[in-house]
Amino acid sequence: MNEPIRDRLVTLRRTLHRHPEPAWREFYTTARVVEELRAIGVDELAVGPDAYDPADRMAVPDADLEPWISRARELGADPALLDRMTGGNTGAVAVLECGDGPAVGLRVDIDALFIEESTDTGHDPAAEGFRSEVEGTMHACGHDVHMTWGLAVLEAIKESDFAGRLVVFFQPAEETSGGGCPMAKSAFAADLDYLLAVHVGLDHPTGEVVAGIEKPLAMCHVDATIHGRSAHAGKAPEEGANAMHAMGTAIENTYGIPRHSDGMTRVNIGRAEAGTASNVIAERAHMEAEARGETTELMEYMKDRLARTINSAATMHDCQADVEVVSESPRSDSDPELQALVSEVAEGVPGTERVLPAADFGASEDATFLMNRVQRDGGLATYLIVGTDHPDSHHTPKFDVDEASLTHGVDVLSETILELERQHPVAHANTDSVASAANTDTDSVDAGRGA
Numbered sequence: 001m002n003e004p005i006r007d008r009l010v011t012l013r014r015t016l017h018r019h020p021e022p023a024w025r026e027f028y029t030t031a032r033v034v035e036e037l038r039a040i041g042v043d044e045l046a047v048g049p050d051a052y053d054p055a056d057r058m059a060v061p062d063a064d065l066e067p068w069i070s071r072a073r074e075l076g077a078d079p080a081l082l083d084r085m086t087g088g089n090t091g092a093v094a095v096l097e098c099g100d101g102p103a104v105g106l107r108v109d110i111d112a113l114f115i116e117e118s119t120d121t122g123h124d125p126a127a128e129g130f131r132s133e134v135e136g137t138m139h140a141c142g143h144d145v146h147m148t149w150g151l152a153v154l155e156a157i158k159e160s161d162f163a164g165r166l167v168v169f170f171q172p173a174e175e176t177s178g179g180g181c182p183m184a185k186s187a188f189a190a191d192l193d194y195l196l197a198v199h200v201g202l203d204h205p206t207g208e209v210v211a212g213i214e215k216p217l218a219m220c221h222v223d224a225t226i227h228g229r230s231a232h233a234g235k236a237p238e239e240g241a242n243a244m245h246a247m248g249t250a251i252e253n254t255y256g257i258p259r260h261s262d263g264m265t266r267v268n269i270g271r272a273e274a275g276t277a278s279n280v281i282a283e284r285a286h287m288e289a290e291a292r293g294e295t296t297e298l299m300e301y302m303k304d305r306l307a308r309t310i311n312s313a314a315t316m317h318d319c320q321a322d323v324e325v326v327s328e329s330p331r332s333d334s335d336p337e338l339q340a341l342v343s344e345v346a347e348g349v350p351g352t353e354r355v356l357p358a359a360d361f362g363a364s365e366d367a368t369f370l371m372n373r374v375q376r377d378g379g380l381a382t383y384l385i386v387g388t389d390h391p392d393s394h395h396t397p398k399f400d401v402d403e404a405s406l407t408h409g410v411d412v413l414s415e416t417i418l419e420l421e422r423q424h425p426v427a428h429a430n431t432d433s434v435a436s437a438a439n440t441d442t443d444s445v446d447a448g449r450g451a
Contacts, residue, residue, distance in 0.1 A: 005036065005152045009406040012036075012151070014130035016144040019075065020112030020137045023173035024060055024088035025068040029110050029147070031077035033170050034092055036151045040158060043097040047081060048089030052182035058327035059178035059221060060088060071134075091172035091179060093188045094154060101164025102424040104417050105195040105374065107183070107367050108143075108150035109174035115140045118397040125400060140399040141175070142200035142388070149198065149386075149409045156414040164421050167192065169370065177221060177327040180366030184373040194338060194420050195374040195381040197367035198413060201394065204387030206402045207353030209412055211342035212334025212382040217266065217292040218299035219364035220328035224310045226250070226274075228319040230283035240281030241318040244274040247285035250313035250321075254289070257305045263294030265302050292364055296330040303328075332368035332375065334358065334382035337426050342384055345416045351408040359385070380426060386412055 005012060021029050030047065037045055048054075065088050072082060091110060117123075117131050117138040125131040132138045150168050157166050167188050173179035183189060204210060226247055231240030251269050259265050267289070274285035291306050293299030307323045314321035339357055346355045361383075371381035388405035392398035420426065 002039075005155045006410070009148055009152060009410070010403050013144050013148040013403065013406060016147055017125060017139050018130050018133050020132050020134055020139045020144075021068060022114055022137055023111045023176040023178055024057070024090055025065060026090040026110050026172050027069050027072035027082060027085055028075050028077050030085060030090045030092055030170070030172070031072060031081045033110065033147060033151065034078070034081055037092065037094045037154070040151070040155050042094040042154065044095035046093045046188070048085045048091065050084070051091060051093040051188065052186040054087065054089050054182070056182035056185050057173070057178055058181055059173060059176035091183075092170045093183075093186070094168045094170070095188070096154065096158055096166040098157070098165065099163040101162070101421050102193040103165040103167065103191055104420055105167045105169065105189065105192040105370065106150060106153060106413065106417070107169040107171055107195065107197040107370050108146035109171050109179070110143055110147050111173055111175050111179075112137050112143065113140045113175055113395060115395065115397055120398065123398050123400065138397070140396060141394045142399075142401055143174070145200045145388075145401055145406065145409070146198065148406060149413060152410040153413045153417070156410060157417055160414070160418060162418055162421055164424070166417065174366055177219060177329045177364070177366040180329060180369035184369035189370055189373045191377065192374045193379045193424065194426070195370055195379065196413065196416060197365070197371065197381070197383040198409070199383070199385050200401055200405060200409065201388045201390045202385050204385050206387055206389045206405050207351055207408070208356065208387035209342070209346040209352055209354075210356045210359045210385035210387075211346065212336075212339035212358050212384055213361040214333050214358050215294060216331055216333070216361040216368060216383070217264065217294060217364045218296040218329060218331040219290060219292045220299060220303050221326040222289045222291065222303065222306060222323060223326050224250070224287045224289065224321055224323045226285040226310070226314050226319050226321045228281070228283045228285070228317070231281040233279045233281050237281060240283075242281050243285040243317075243319050244282035246314045246317035246319045247272060247274050247287060249316060250287065250310045253309045253313055254306060257302065257309060260293075260298055260301055263298050265294070265298050266292040267302050267306055294331070299328070329364055329366040330368050330372055332371035332381065335375065335380040338380040338382040341419060341423065341426055342382060342416050345419050346412050349408070349411045349415055351404070351411070384412075
């Protein structure tokens with residue numbers, strides 16, 4: 001632990017990769033991050049409920065958290081930290097106070113996915129001994145890299161002559177869009193002049209940097225349960241109300257929802273289950289769905305029609321539906337002024353082969369809650385991408401990264417933060433650009449809590 005993070009980026013990333021934990025279960029992960037933060041010596045460190053209001057969380061699991069807490073305890077996690085994270089209040093915020101200057105935020109995510117990692121000998125984590133040790137769970141999106149960047153950047157800035165305030169958000173539950181809202185509502189997000197959010201890869205190769213994404217899709221996760229009435233399928237089918245039939249109608253009709261002329265929309269039912277036996281009319285069916293839109297308003301359009309479609313299908317088959325929006329995230333675009341600065345910095349960082357000022361995102365991210373908060377308060381935000389050669393797509397069992405991108409990402413982020421101090425304040429091209437970038441969505445942060 002006394003060895004600088006900069007000298008053990010690969011080791012740290014691989015340690016985090018071996019111990020993936022899904023949304024709101026990142027107990028060992030948080031404890032490991034806090035251990036590193038304490039060694040760095042930050043000026044303020046908040047964990048779990050000290051970092052945000054637990055009531056603002058979304059997509060909090062109903063399942064028992066004890067197995068995940070027990071595993072973290074067995075791995076040597078600080079018992080006091082585990083007590084503080086009771087109820088799944090994971091994640092942390094670290095602050096460096098370095099004198100007068102800009103307040104800069106950096107957001108990295110910490111959760112993993114429910115994916116069984118490949119055991120193929122051609123998969124480097126399996127071949128080199130750092131494959132996931134948690135059955136059915138994997139860092140298949142690079143969040144292990146993101147955490148490593150966040151810690152190494154904190155260390156680098158502390159050792160530099162930076163003057164200002166650096167706030168690093170180690171955000172839980174990105175994959176379920178559950179953690180961005182509470183982080184954005186917290187006091188730590190107040191009065192930030194600049195916010196950097198970052199992702200590795202996303203089909204951009206090692207040496208490529210995207211200074212800011214455009215057109216992230218606003219998104220919502222929706223759970224629906226259809227309640228019917230059981231009956232004997234052979235003897236008295238007319239006495240039942242078939243929840244499975246209603247679910248089938250809902251699925252078919254969902255894909256018939258009209259798209260919108262104002263922009264891109266998406267809808268999908270990704271998981272469905274119903275029934276107990278071949279001779280029983282199903283009395284219950286459950287679906288997990290999502291809706292997305294090029295703007296927050298278009299997402300709301302798809303969300304409303306998805307709920308209406310499910311309810312109508314249930315009514316048609318004499319059933320009832322409970323539709324719950326589990327989580328959601330708004331759209332927020334990167335600010336061109338900050339994109340320009342990141343481009344300028346990245347061009348001069350060793351290892352950079354190509355800089356793209358902007359790229360369409362096409363997916364969704366709950367970092368947009370933090371971006372919107374900063375932009376609404378008059379600051380600038382960007383979501384940048386540091387490329388990596390990955391042998392398979394994100395969210396697949398063989399996802400991995402080129403570890404050369406570890407050093408490259410630390411350098412791009414650290415130099416950007418130092419340059420923000422040198423150029424502070426980064427002038428707005430015009431006052432309308434911030435409102436436009438925030439998608440004029442002044443209620444987006446508050447809207448998430450009631451989802």
